Amino acid sequence: MTATREGTDTADVFDEQTRQRAQEIIARYPRSRSALLPMLHLVQSVEGYVSQAGMAFCAQQLGITTAEVSAVVTFYTMYKRQPAGEHLVSVCTNTLCAALGGDEIYARLRKQLGVGHEETAGRPGSTGSITLEHAECLAACDLAPVLQVNYEFYDNQTPESAVALVDALRRGDRPPPTRGAPLTDWRSTELQLAGFFGEAQELRDAVDAPSAAPETLAGNQLAQDNGWQAPAMPDQAPPLPTVPEKK
Missing domain, CATH: 3.40.30.10 (Glutaredoxin)
Structure with missing residues (x-):
């Protein structure tokens, strides 16, 4: 049995591979609690949402309380509280x-x-x-x-x-x-957001995919066609305005 300090058992929900991935995420950061956001995506890749067990799992892995995890989950709309569809x-x-x-x-x-x-x-x-x-x-x-x-x-x-x-x-x-x-x-997307891709080609396809539409690049293209350039940055920043002394 694997339980948090609040007593929630997570062993039946998150397998050894998920636990190993959680440790890989934690290792990316100088402070373990900084890993919470990608770890919540990892949880969603397993369950399709962030359940009570998912919050307990994150708390257990990071050494924080489920209340601290819940505060983050309920703030960001990307973390779902009900099971999502495919x-x-x-x-x-x-x-x-x-x-x-x-x-x-x-x-x-x-x-x-x-x-x-x-x-x-x-x-x-x-x-x-x-x-x-x-x-x-x-x-x-x-x-x-x-x-x-x-x-x-x-x-x-x-x-x-x-x-x-x-x-x-x-x-x-x-x-x-x-x-x-x-x-x-959606669950595979959540695993990618946690930082895990399948085959190397999957990552290559994601990186090489077009990211900007012609409409987005129209201004840049117009500048190139006309030889327009932004003025050079000054060598020194302009002086700041004088702030009146408080009386």
């Missing part, structure tokens, strides 16, 4: 995406899947199961509206293209992202 579909509904159709895309997918925010269509983890969420800015405003599947980008979406994409995922297909690494399932 794929996580995140629809940007922040201002620009919403104005250009993101809200309509999210509404159509809700209707298509019959679920709401952070709910799963199908049995979590099974082939074709989908967890849907609306997301804050995904940092792709020049390609709005966008959505992500397992954090890979699908740009310039419409309600029709989004529905077609989700239908393909439910059939077991994996349509290639607009840019970024080849699509895999």
Whole structure:
């Protein structure tokens, strides 16, 4: 039996390979508690979410309390408190995406899947199961509206293209992202976020995948075509303004 100081048994959930990987993650950092974020991704790669056992496992490995782990888990939206589907579909509904159709895309997918925010269509983890969420800015405003599947980008979406994409995922297909690494399932993505890749080719494919769209590079290309350059940085920083003395 392997238990934390709070008494939660984790031996039946996390096998020896997972424990070895946890130790590899810890070894990357000068202070063990700094390993918590990637370790939570490791937990999600095993269970599909962060359970009580998952929090206890992290606390045990890092020598901290489950309360400290819980404080992090409940702060970041990437850590799920309910089992996720084979794929996580995140629809940007922040201002620009919403104005250009993101809200309509999210509404159509809700209707298509019959679920709401952070709910799963199908049995979590099974082939074709989908967890849907609306997301804050995904940092792709020049390609709005966008959505992500397992954090890979699908740009310039419409309600029709989004529905077609989700239908393909439910059939077991994996349509290639607009840019970024080849699509895999959500648990495999979580393992990668923890820092573990399978074959060397898997890492090579992820690194070599296109990361920028033509729209993103348009300004840079325009500058190159016209020979524009930013002014050189001064040798010395300009003096700071004088701050009035407090009385």
